[in-house]
Amino acid sequence: MGENALQRKPRRNQGMSIARLAEHLGLSEGTVSRALNGYPDVAGKTRERVIDAARTLGYSPSSAARRLARGVVETVGFVLPQRAGHFSDPFLAEMLDGVAMELADSDWDLIVAAVPDGHDEPEVIDRLARTGKVGGFILTRTRRKDARVDHLRELGLPFVVHGRTEDCADYAWLDIDNEKAFVDAVRYLVELGHRRIAHIGGDMSFNFAHFRHLGYRRAMEDAELPVPAGFVAEGIADGVAADEAMTAMLSLPAPPTAVVCVTDAVALGAMRAISGAGLRPGVDVSVIGYDGLPFGLAAHPPLTTMSQSSHRAGREVARMLLALIHGAEPANSQVLWEATLTKRASASPPPPH
Amino acid sequence: MGENALQRKPRRNQGMSIARLAEHLGLSEGTVSRALNGYPDVAGKTRERVIDAARTLGYSPSSAARRLARGVVETVGFVLPQRAGHFSDPFLAEMLDGVAMELADSDWDLIVAAVPDGHDEPEVIDRLARTGKVGGFILTRTRRKDARVDHLRELGLPFVVHGRTEDCADYAWLDIDNEKAFVDAVRYLVELGHRRIAHIGGDMSFNFAHFRHLGYRRAMEDAELPVPAGFVAEGIADGVAADEAMTAMLSLPAPPTAVVCVTDAVALGAMRAISGAGLRPGVDVSVIGYDGLPFGLAAHPPLTTMSQSSHRAGREVARMLLALIHGAEPANSQVLWEATLTKRASASPPPPH
DNA sequence: TTGTATGCGTTATCAT
DNA sequence: ATGATAACGCATACAA
Numbered sequence: 001m002g003e004n005a006l007q008r009k010p011r012r013n014q015g016m017s018i019a020r021l022a023e024h025l026g027l028s029e030g031t032v033s034r035a036l037n038g039y040p041d042v043a044g045k046t047r048e049r050v051i052d053a054a055r056t057l058g059y060s061p062s063s064a065a066r067r068l069a070r071g072v073v074e075t076v077g078f079v080l081p082q083r084a085g086h087f088s089d090p091f092l093a094e095m096l097d098g099v100a101m102e103l104a105d106s107d108w109d110l111i112v113a114a115v116p117d118g119h120d121e122p123e124v125i126d127r128l129a130r131t132g133k134v135g136g137f138i139l140t141r142t143r144r145k146d147a148r149v150d151h152l153r154e155l156g157l158p159f160v161v162h163g164r165t166e167d168c169a170d171y172a173w174l175d176i177d178n179e180k181a182f183v184d185a186v187r188y189l190v191e192l193g194h195r196r197i198a199h200i201g202g203d204m205s206f207n208f209a210h211f212r213h214l215g216y217r218r219a220m221e222d223a224e225l226p227v228p229a230g231f232v233a234e235g236i237a238d239g240v241a242a243d244e245a246m247t248a249m250l251s252l253p254a255p256p257t258a259v260v261c262v263t264d265a266v267a268l269g270a271m272r273a274i275s276g277a278g279l280r281p282g283v284d285v286s287v288i289g290y291d292g293l294p295f296g297l298a299a300h301p302p303l304t305t306m307s308q309s310s311h312r313a314g315r316e317v318a319r320m321l322l323a324l325i326h327g328a329e330p331a332n333s334q335v336l337w338e339a340t341l342t343k344r345a346s347a348s349p350p351p352p353h
Numbered sequence: 354m355g356e357n358a359l360q361r362k363p364r365r366n367q368g369m370s371i372a373r374l375a376e377h378l379g380l381s382e383g384t385v386s387r388a389l390n391g392y393p394d395v396a397g398k399t400r401e402r403v404i405d406a407a408r409t410l411g412y413s414p415s416s417a418a419r420r421l422a423r424g425v426v427e428t429v430g431f432v433l434p435q436r437a438g439h440f441s442d443p444f445l446a447e448m449l450d451g452v453a454m455e456l457a458d459s460d461w462d463l464i465v466a467a468v469p470d471g472h473d474e475p476e477v478i479d480r481l482a483r484t485g486k487v488g489g490f491i492l493t494r495t496r497r498k499d500a501r502v503d504h505l506r507e508l509g510l511p512f513v514v515h516g517r518t519e520d521c522a523d524y525a526w527l528d529i530d531n532e533k534a535f536v537d538a539v540r541y542l543v544e545l546g547h548r549r550i551a552h553i554g555g556d557m558s559f560n561f562a563h564f565r566h567l568g569y570r571r572a573m574e575d576a577e578l579p580v581p582a583g584f585v586a587e588g589i590a591d592g593v594a595a596d597e598a599m600t601a602m603l604s605l606p607a608p609p610t611a612v613v614c615v616t617d618a619v620a621l622g623a624m625r626a627i628s629g630a631g632l633r634p635g636v637d638v639s640v641i642g643y644d645g646l647p648f649g650l651a652a653h654p655p656l657t658t659m660s661q662s663s664h665r666a667g668r669e670v671a672r673m674l675l676a677l678i679h680g681a682e683p684a685n686s687q688v689l690w691e692a693t694l695t696k697r698a699s700a701s702p703p704p705p706h
Numbered sequence: 707t708t709g710t711a712t713g714c715g716t717t718a719t720c721a722t
Numbered sequence: 723a724t725g726a727t728a729a730c731g732c733a734t735a736c737a738a
Binding site for chain 1: 369411412413414415416417418420421428431433443445446449450451452453454457458462463464465466467468469470477480481483484485486591592593596618621622625628629647648650651652653
């Protein structure tokens with residue numbers, strides 16, 4: 001039967017609809033729909049027959065039609081960070097994978113949108129929301145003041161933020177406790193015997209950079225250690241800038257014996273500056289980074305670093321967003337995860353003075 | 354919540370539809386639709402009035418309804434590489450940004466799907482295609498034999514491949530000329546005076562690794578240089594493995610004076626091995642990588658490397674896919690781009706023997 | 707337990 | 723130049 005039917009009408013799935021499926025079965029569209037959607041009031045035998053035929057004929061309901069009929073969306077939006085520049089976020093792909101994977105478990109989809117030149121993020125969010133393409137949003141690379149958050153708040157669509165803004169009481173977010181992470185890092189260095197500890201920080205308008213800086217300050221204060229002039233660099237975003245910043249620190253009258261860096265990329269730059277100054281990273285000057293990049297593992301010496309799985313974070317924010325859409329309270333969906341300190345050879349006790 | 358919030362409720366476009374817009378204007382739905390879609394047979398004044406009202410009331414057509422009525426999809430699918438592991442592809446995010454940006458110019462959208470555990474890529478492709486969620490696909494990280502390509506070929510949906518398979522005559526693709534890139538790299542080393550040139554290669558089931566290896570072999574043959582036993586490593590995927598491979602090469606009786614590496618990550622691993630053996634990378638042993646990673650720029654010495662913009666590639670494959678969907682011939686959509694060699698200090702003339 | 711009828715928001719094909 | 727009206731594919735309230 002199969003061959004004949006196929007040869008006569010090589011109809012693609014293109015033309016497969018619930019109408020044709022119903023006709024094929026000698027049933028009404030309504031019954032087929034109910035059978036497929038697990039309604040209780042269809043005969044067991046009928047349901048079996050329907051499901052079977054649907055599989056055989058390769059029928060899947062049209063998402064557009066279903067959306068229209070039910071009024072629900074089953075798609076979430078993810079707006080890629082604007083002006084991300086090249087390679088600025090090694091975790092985006094990983095996080096997207098986590099998000100998409102979690103969504104797939106519920107048969108939801110992920111629309112990824114970029115911000116075209118000449119437009120801004122709120123515009124992109126608006127377009128996706130107004131055309132009914134998505135039923136919620138996931139945000140990442142959050143700034144302390146973030147126009148996207150403000151816009152979504154006003155829009156009234158469910159959203160989950162990876163990170164936080166200054167004012168984060170009324171929406172759902174998942175953040176790493178960056179402050180605690182850097183407190184831990186500094187404490188670890190203090191335990192190793194360091195007293196002159198510096199910090200190479202990032203763009204403080206980013207929430208993560210802000211809190212990492214804060215953690216450094218707090219831990220130094222707690223340990224009653226001074227933060228001499230020149231011991232804190234801000235706005236360092238890559239290895240080259242880090243190299244310069246570290247070089248400047250090493251030329252101080254009393255240079256640091258350890259440095260905590262806002263990212264691994266920055267830490268590796270700092271390590272090069274240390275080598276370049278004729279010192280041994282991890283021996284003369286200890287270095288700690290953040291990210292857990294594979295480059296760090298393969299560095300000389302291997303980089304001590306802090307990290308959290310982006311994939312897991314992606315899964316979690318997706319899970320949270322689905323819960324939100326299903327009615328959960330945003331204020332009950334605020335999660336703070338701790339980063340893990342991976343101890344390697346780039347941080348060790350300071351040289352005897 | 355106060356009455357204010359309730360009063361502002363009409364601000365939500367939730368309930369905005371062409372029907373309400375038409376009613377508001379005292380026109381029929383049909384006329385409004387035609388005015389908005391640029392049909393010629395509406396009075397100029399009417400069109401103005403309609404467009405104006407649409408903007409004021411924040412109306413955008415429901416994508417689901419439009420899809421249903423017109424039968425076109427305006428969304429393309431991108432299936433994330435399975436088992437990508439952590440950070441395995443620093444370009445994915447960049448490429449996605451390019452794809453999404455190009456699509457946005459035509460008001461198209463991008464659905465990014467992951468492959469859930471226990472499933473495979475063809476299944477994911479199938480689901481997206483059958484539910485009518487996408488009108489075409491973009492593939493990346495192509496293997497020489499790739500089940501996704503076979504499946505899409507059979508499915509009959511338009512698709513563009515970033516990379517190529519063994520048999521690539523009948524579909525659209527954009528690839529980098531990896532063979533030429535590595536021919537150029539080896540030639541450059543030969544011009545510098547090298548004669549003992551090695552290759553650290555990747556997983557040869559990947560198309561790019563295959564052709565990079567091929568390019569190395571061809572250039573060596575062209576230059577009539579021997580490839581001694583131990584001068585080619587295969588299946589090296591990260592810096593740690595590269596470190597080991599390079600260390601082995603350096604312990605050969607006549608070790609190489611230069612090495613071309615399948616990626617920058619591998620090249621950096623090789624550089625560490627060279628330093629570890631007490632030699633100077635870029636002086637005693639020259640190193641060339643591929644990718645143009647920022648880490649390479651900041652390495653010691655800065656890494657000579659080859660690259661092509663992933664963002665531009667993303668834009669181009671999206672452009673090609675749209676053309677395809679609009680009727681272009683796949684066989685006319687096959688593009689080979691050249692990589693650019695960036696000369697830095699990690700490759701220089703060999704030491705005098 | 708099943709069939710019928712209606713609506714979701716748009717576009718397209720008719721009329722007028 | 724504009725207004726009815728019929729699809730598009732599905733879900734569901736209501737009848738039978």
